[in-house]
Amino acid sequence: MEKTFSIIKPDGVRRNLIGQVLAKIEQAGLRITATKLVHMTKEQAEKFYEIHAKRPFYQELCEYMISGPVLVSVLEGPNAVAVYRDIMGATNPAQAEKGTIRAEFALSIGENTVHGSDSSENAKIEISHFFSEIEMVNSLTKISH
Ligand code: ATP
Ligand code: MG
Numbered sequence: 001m002e003k004t005f006s007i008i009k010p011d012g013v014r015r016n017l018i019g020q021v022l023a024k025i026e027q028a029g030l031r032i033t034a035t036k037l038v039h040m041t042k043e044q045a046e047k048f049y050e051i052h053a054k055r056p057f058y059q060e061l062c063e064y065m066i067s068g069p070v071l072v073s074v075l076e077g078p079n080a081v082a083v084y085r086d087i088m089g090a091t092n093p094a095q096a097e098k099g100t101i102r103a104e105f106a107l108s109i110g111e112n113t114v115h116g117s118d119s120s121e122n123a124k125i126e127i128s129h130f131f132s133e134i135e136m137v138n139s140l141t142k143i144s145h
Contacts, residue, residue, distance in 0.1 A: 002080040003033075005126040007115035010068035011107055013037070018071055021114060024101055025073075028087045030080055034136045035073040040066050048129055057110065064110055072130045081123060084116040 008021050022032065040048070045062040052058050075084055089100025093112055096103035106112040117123035127136075 001076055001078065002120055002123075003127065004030075004075045004080040004084045004120075004123045005115075005117045005130075006071075006073045006075055006084060008071040008073075009111065009113055009115060010064065010070055011111040012105065012113040013069050013071060015105075017105055017113065021101055021105070022073075024087055025075060025084070028077075028083055030075040030077040030083060033074045033076045033138065034131050035071060036130075036135075037069045037071055038130065039069040042066055044129070048126070060110065074127055074131060074136055081117055081120055085118070088114050088116050 006025070008018055012018065012021055025032065042062060045065040046053075049058065049061055049065070052061065077083060087100055089096030089102035089106075091102075091112060092109045093102045093106035096106065101114050102112050106114075117126055
């Protein structure tokens, strides 16, 4: 069982897409084992995206991520990182495969509706930014479909 970390970004929450995005996550066989709405401060967004600090879009990205509330979630399942990256689709929605979350919902390369961890190691770090152990429901992963 692997964990990954998901964010439904401000454009997704603003356009009432939480339900549709979570439905795609569940349809892919992933379990939502923790979730909540948060409105990040500038400092929290900058810390979360520290790895992108040198990229030209860093400030724009941080400003955008604090432009409204986001839904942060922990997802669990076999190969959760890869499974979620798969259903998210490419960063640029114009290149995202049909049926993926970004192909269906993303507005642009910046406002691309979702974030998903790119490795199991980064998932652990990202989860720890937002959730404590007590907020994650482990027993859910034992329920069979
Ligand atoms: P994420 O990390 O959000 O899951 P990703 O791994 O597909 O997306 P990254 O390269 O890690 O893409 O970029 C992080 C985020 O930065 C993107 O999701 C997007 O919102 C934003 N971003 C990436 N490239 C650009 C760009 N050229 N212009 C503006 N924003 C960008
Ligand atoms: Mg990334």
